[in-house]
Amino acid sequence: MPCRRKLRLPDFDYRGCHRYFITVCTDAKRPLFGNDTLVKVVLDVLAEESGKFDFTVWGYCFMPDHLHLVLEGKTKNADMPAFIRTFKQ
Structure with a gap:
């Protein structure tokens, strides 16, 4: 199985209004x-x-095998990794 590339910025905090x-x-x-x-x-x-x-x-696009999302955190407590982890369960 191929390894997935890490697409996250190393020093970026993925919480807040981003x-x-x-x-x-x-x-x-x-x-x-x-x-x-x-x-x-x-x-x-x-x-x-x-x-x-x-x-x-703000937007989404369903493709047969994946989903694209455009999201924006509304508060400083918006935690993108936690949201995606929960959404994918």
Whole structure:
């Protein structure tokens, strides 16, 4: 299995009022997002979890095997790694 590149900035604090472009891949890059029902469930989870973690979702784009997100932290407590970790569960 190929190693994933580390795409994070080494000394950047990923908490607070920052903007992010995030790509979230499906497990084993399976084309799960061709299913409209699953996309609706994911959108509901995204709306709920983004609120809990103080993020605004400015945009999203579902592709068959991944999801693009444009996010912005609304407060200094907006924790991007914690949000993504919880969202992906």
